[in-house]
Amino acid sequence: MTIDPSDIKRICRDNGLRLTAPRKIIVETLLEATDHPDAVELHRRVTTISPRIALSTVYRTLVALSEKGVLEKHNFGNGPARFETVDREHHDHLIDVVSGNVIEFRSGEIERLQEEIARQHGYEIVSHKLEIYVRPAKRRRSKISAARHRRQSAK
Numbered sequence: 001m002t003i004d005p006s007d008i009k010r011i012c013r014d015n016g017l018r019l020t021a022p023r024k025i026i027v028e029t030l031l032e033a034t035d036h037p038d039a040v041e042l043h044r045r046v047t048t049i050s051p052r053i054a055l056s057t058v059y060r061t062l063v064a065l066s067e068k069g070v071l072e073k074h075n076f077g078n079g080p081a082r083f084e085t086v087d088r089e090h091h092d093h094l095i096d097v098v099s100g101n102v103i104e105f106r107s108g109e110i111e112r113l114q115e116e117i118a119r120q121h122g123y124e125i126v127s128h129k130l131e132i133y134v135r136p137a138k139r140r141r142s143k144i145s146a147a148r149h150r151r152q153s154a155k
């Protein structure tokens with residue numbers, strides 16, 4: 001499903017949700033986001049546009065639109081639910097457990113492997129969700145600094 005900001009009105013109408021001004025701002029803000037914000041962060045952003053929108057309105061809108069399939073709700077680890085619109089191509093997520101950053105990626109090889117595994121078990125994939133929890137890799141010492149280290153240790 002692809003959602004364009006101009007589709008918001010139609011989606012809400014089709015789903016019997018009145019497109020109130022706050023709802024419109026909430027969805028538009030989420031359409032612009034690329035970082036899968038949680039409700040509190042989204043609320044912070046919408047109140048820069050419309051200071052009177054309540055956090056409870058943001059919560060209710062997110063829940064209603066997730067139920068209608070307009071938004072995808074993610075529960076990454078133990079953190080609060082985070083949201084993204086379903087307007088983008090399928091992708092998987094790397095979740096940085098240190099910073100909470102979410103990185104999107106897509107691997108044709110992983111997609112193919114998953115299909116193969118499902119097929120081997122006599123199934124076809126309906127959908128899948130891949131979340132990989134990561135932390136920044138320890139940087140490997142460059143050759144130069146490794147050589148310097150050896151010299152210093154030899155002294």
Ligand SMILES: [Zn+2]
Nearest residue numbers: 084091093104
């Ligand atoms: Zn995503």
